[in-house]
Amino acid sequence: MCDSPRDTLPLPAEITRRILFFVSEPTITYDGRKRTYKYDRPRNLHHPPGDIQNARLVCKTFADLGAEFLFQNLIISADHRQLAHVKEIAEHKRLCKAVRSLYYDSRTSHTLWAHDDSDSISDSEDDQWGINKGPHYRRKQKRYYHEQEDILDRSLDTECLRTALATTLTAVTRVRCKPRERFDHHRDPGDVSSPTRNHAAASSNDGRDSRPLYHLAAAMTGVPAHNIRTLSLAFDVTLLADAKLAPARFASLRAALAPVTNLTLAIRASGDDDYDYDAGDGDLSAAAARSDRFARYAEAFGTHSSTASLCRALLADPATLAALADATSPALHRFKLNLSADGRRRSGYAAFRYDDALPLSCYLGSAVGDASRRWPAMRYLYLGCVGVTQDELVPFLLARRKTLAFVEFDRVTLHQGQWCVVGAVVLNACPTWRWAKMSGLRQVERRRDVVDLPMEVVEAVREVEEKEEEEEEGRWSGEKREGPRRVRWDECYFAEEDGSSTLFGGVDPETEGPGYGNPV
Known part of the structure; x- marks a missing residue:
């Protein structure tokens, strides 16, 4: 296999697209994302990223037309590097037309990494969104937590999604906003989500932070002409x-x-x-923490103990x-x-x-x-x-x-x-x-x-x-x-x-x- 694409091959575009389509189909040897429900063996749902990437090295025509199959599923989450990557894809004349499905990972790092008493982020915003803090982790992960909080609080992901949907990602017809599990054997070509989230399976606490969902809603309503x-x-x-x-x-x-x-x-x-109720500080019991959590719903939905x-x-x-x-x-x-x-x-x-x-x-x-x-x-x-x-x-x-x-x-x-x-x-x-x-x-x-x-x-x-x-x-x-x-x-x-x-x-x-x- 050559390291760079050749000039061209004398094939019509329709035949080239058909070849690339079959290359992009799941194979029985690919150990990608799988579901095992009701089956004795897993089923493949995504194509191996290496195949379509290698096919694009055949010639310039394969490289250009293969871009449409490379980023059909774009997977992102609230991260500075990912948002910059989305901007690059949106500005690419071929990749922007290829994205059909957008997966917005709604997991936020508060379920994995939390700040301590010395952190500068106030709890008022967290209380407003009903965020639950997790255990303490090393400095690098806490820095990622702060970066993500800046993005979510300042609506940078809303602006990015709105700009992308309005200008170039007009081919997107499907959007998913949900917590996502990532494993070593699961790499989709369009997966640009943060590598720091590997092995972070969805838990019962995921989804409590509603900011990603509302940012997506704001982006969709801000672009009435979208095709989602x-x-x-x-x-x-x-x-x-x-x-x-x-x-x-x-x-x-x-x-x-x-x-x-x-x-x-x-x-x-x-x-x-x-539910994993945080007992909080001092002598606050789990029952008291539960009552405190229910208190914010009491005026609108009545008093509840469970x-x-x-x-x-x-x-x-x-x-x-x-x-x-x-x-x-x-x-x-x-x-x-x-x-x-x-x-x-x-x-x-x-x-x-x-x-x-x-x-x-x-x-x-x-x-x-x-x-x-x-x-x-x-x-x-x-x-x-x-x-x-x-x-x-x-x-x-x-x-x-x-x-x-x-x-x-x-x-x-x-x-x-x-x-x-x-x-x-x-x-x-x-x-x-x-x-x-x-x-x-x-x-x-x-x-x-x-x-x-x-x-x-x-x-x-x-x-x-x-x-x-x-x-x-x-x-x-x-x-x-x-x-x-x-x-x-x-x-x-x-x-x-x-x-x-x-x-x-x-x-x-x-x-x-x-x-x-x-x-x-």
């Missing part, structure tokens, strides 16, 4: 309190969701045992999570909501499981009450670690049954009704469904082997059956099917407790890929 339509956010449930405690900041977050048509919300709703109680109050308030759901585009076609303790899908590691029986509108907003006009084009629905009822969930699904293709229920508790009725809607009343995924479901009522379907479900199922009969035979006999319909539990199997299953109804060529035709 896919947004994935991870934050602690206490951020929802800003709807009343910091309404201006929360309003900026709602405004940022206005053009979003693909939204993922991973909200860490933990039990008390999952995190679970506070979670319930925050989620039940229509100005919090429901307001975020209502802020999305009416054309939303994909929605994921996860309230697990660690913010992860299909994760069995968290002992706490939030499944209170709140109205479905607390999670999905006005889309529940105004089902015919809100999100009429929804194709993908994921609900994780929530409590629902059959009487609310079934009408919501029926209203979108003509477009709904992918359904996933993860550790969901059905407080009223039977899961097999919900299964009958998804599997028999949705003519376009492609797959349904279930994991660790529960129901409060005793399971019945045979259940009479509600009349609205029966009518929807018959409509699908009549259409299928007409397509198969070329015409419909015109015979109306009368009488009740029943469903057996094993006919519409939805996994119970710790079980999981995936049912396939076919593959839609228009929606192949991660999260659609091929489940993730």
Whole structure:
């Protein structure tokens, strides 16, 4: 392999791009970022950075066109060097057009490194943002902490992101803002995040600092002409309190969701045992520290003695999570909501499981009450670690049954009704469904082997059956099917407790890929 690219090769640009595309695809030998859920062996999700970098050395044409595959996923966090690197990429005439996905690592160093009593940074700003201090570390790491605090307090990352989105990074369509784990074997070509964060796995304290999320929201609202339509956010449930405690900041977050048509919300709703309360100074006990933490929410959300109680109050308030759901585009076609303790899908590691029986509108907003006009084009629905009822969930699904293709229920508790009725809607009343995924479901009522379907479900199922009969035979006999319909539990199997299953109804060529035709 030569050390510098040759002048050119006599290949059309279309063929060159196709070659580079196959080079950039994940390989079975690459030990990059992997997921092992439900598989005996890991799956590769990123291409090896060395392959595409070596391919760019073939010739000048490969070097120019290969730049589009090098930084498709840009990963950054609040750091002076990274922000300068983003500026360089944004000013590069080819790289700026290549970035499709922006990953903003929302972990801040307060969960890793903290200041001591001699530090000059005041605690007033930290108290305002609800930051928890960590243990003491060496001087180099503390210096990084101070640099990051300067960036976050002075909004340098907001200015950088706003400038980048407004001027050059117009190709970005997907943004993720969540804590990120980094390991030695995981190096994406676009990973410019700080090397000082290696081996810093996400913990239950990550996400308490909401500044990165609000900086991103300010950048998005400051550039109304951006092309971001896919947004994935991870934050602690206490951020929802800003709807009343910091309404201006929360309003900026709602405004940022206005053009979003693909939204993922991973909200860490933990039990008390999952929180690491700092006992503070002197004789202050953990219980006193907990009471002091809850005191800031008392005026707006009442007095609470446990995190679970506070979670319930925050989620039940229509100005919090429901307001975020209502802020999305009416054309939303994909929605994921996860309230697990660690913010992860299909994760069995968290002992706490939030499944209170709140109205479905607390999670999905006005889309529940105004089902015919809100999100009429929804194709993908994921609900994780929530409590629902059959009487609310079934009408919501029926209203979108003509477009709904992918359904996933993860550790969901059905407080009223039977899961097999919900299964009958998804599997028999949705003519376009492609797959349904279930994991660790529960129901409060005793399971019945045979259940009479509600009349609205029966009518929807018959409509699908009549259409299928007409397509198969070329015409419909015109015979109306009368009488009740029943469903057996094993006919519409939805996994119970710790079980999981995936049912396939076919593959839609228009929606192949991660999260659609091929489940993730």
